[in-house]
Amino acid sequence: MLDRILDAATDNLRFAKILVQMGLDPNNVTWDAIFNRLLELFLHNITLANMFALIGAIFFVATLLTHTMVPLRVANMIGCAFFAIFGALTGAVTTFLLYFLMIPINAYRLRQMLALVKTARTATQGDMSMEWLKPFMTDRKYRKGDILMRKGDAANEMLLTVTGKFRVVEINVELPPGRLMGELGFLTPDNRRTATIECIEDGRVLTISYEKLLEIYFQNPQFGYYFLVLTSQRLLENLARAEAIIAQNKIAAQPPLAN
Structure with missing residues (x-):
């Protein structure tokens, strides 16, 4: 069957031209001859530069198979390093500069992700610091009497008091300073403000859009757990405050004791 397939293929003029270009005789083609010729071509073109390019290509393919950002950045950095060496060995300056400059960019992003992962893990230990989020936020100032948000308005950002x-x-x-505002609007189905907040003393806040929060979440799903802990703490505080108000109202509603 294989011999018949080879015979039919050699009758094709285009295939015959390919065989001639490969250095094979179209009238005498066998699977062993094709394999040996391909192996010969492969060994003939093996150079140190091509080996680096091959390894770099393998790591770039690995970036397409990863599902999280940290291993993707690591694989991308390794692939860029091998391609930069390939460019240096072959004298391709543009290839060398392109992949060489991508290494520190990926390293910087990897450092950000690792810092985010480390801080997210501390959420299980009760660390509610928001210092890790500040590099992703923008500064904004308010004066006394300004309304930052009104209950029921559309919500598109979260704020941190400074x-x-x-x-x-x-x-x-x-x-007080260091408190989140507007984080619950991120979780509501219609993204609406749940309260009205007024500035009663000139101050400064840091803001981050919900789109940026989603971007951070998709880059590192562990941020989702960290954010869940923060919002859960706020909900528990609100629940405790509501229970205290209800208890006070029950006490006030009790009739005075008769003498």
Whole structure:
């Protein structure tokens, strides 16, 4: 059967031209001859530069198979390093510069991701610091009397207080520096504000859009757990505050004891 396939293929003019270009005789073609010729071509073209390019290509293919950012960045850095060496050995300056410059860029992004992973893991130990998120946020200033957000408005960003004082109007609670605002709107189905916040003392906040939060989440799903802990803490605080108000109202509603 294989011999018949070879005979039919050699009758094809285009295939015959390919065989001639490979250095094979179209009138006398066998599987052993094809294999030996391909092996000969492969060994003939094996050079140190090509070996580096081959290894680099393998790591670039690996980046397409990874599902998380940290291993993707590592594989990409290794692939860029091998391709940069390939460019240096072959004298291709543009290839060398392209892949050489991609190495520190990937290293910087990898460092950001590792810092994010480390901070996210500390959430299980009760560390509610938001310092790790500040590099992704932008600065904004407010004056006394400004309304940062109103209950029911469309929500598209989260805020972190840095200086000044802010008040949740509905429950008359002050928010000191270091507190999140607007994070619950990120979780509501229609992305609506759940409270009105007023600036009662000139201050500065840091903001981050919900789109950026989603980007961080998809780059590192562990951030989702960290954010869940933060929002859960806020919900528990609100629940405790509501229970205290209900308890106070029950006490106030009790009739006075008769003498």
